[in-house]
Amino acid sequence: xxxxxxxPPGTPPTTVLICxxxxxxxxxxxxxxxxxxxxxESADGRDVLELVRDERPDVVLLDVMLPGVSGLDLLRxxxxxxxxxxxxxVAVSAWVHLEGEALAAGADCFLGKPFExxxxxxxxxxxxxx
Numbered sequence: 001x002x003x004x005x006x007x008p009p010g011t012p013p014t015t016v017l018i019c020x021x022x023x024x025x026x027x028x029x030x031x032x033x034x035x036x037x038x039x040x041e042s043a044d045g046r047d048v049l050e051l052v053r054d055e056r057p058d059v060v061l062l063d064v065m066l067p068g069v070s071g072l073d074l075l076r077x078x079x080x081x082x083x084x085x086x087x088x089x090v091a092v093s094a095w096v097h098l099e100g101e102a103l104a105a106g107a108d109c110f111l112g113k114p115f116e117x118x119x120x121x122x123x124x125x126x127x128x129x130x
Contacts, residue, residue: 017057032117045069064093079106088127
């Protein structure tokens with residue numbers, strides 16, 4: 001797990017868990033979302049459930065195709081766990097044909113790769129305000 005904080009002093013951060021195996025895309029997500037967030041990162045799906053249990057992120061950005069375990073399987077596991085079921089999840093994938101499956105598995109929002117930074121910010125903001 002990698003952790004970074006871009007929250008100005010005195011401002012309560014929102015916690016965003018980025019589950020993405022490509023470092024450049026994790027960096028793009030951090031830059032796109034900007035300040036005001038505490039970022040947790042995972043490049044491998046095997047530790048995601050534990051991170052969500054331990055850290056209780058405000059929103060999870062979940063790549064559908066992660067090494068170790070499918071993002072869709074992780075999403076189903078989150079939704080099946082009563083303690084984690086309300087976790088806000090944005091599914092992200094280059095396989096845009098998986099949008100329906102991701103939403104059926106419980107994603108709150110779906111973004112196809114490549115995505116526009118404005119679309120990412122808008123989707124995450126909706127998750128944080130609901």
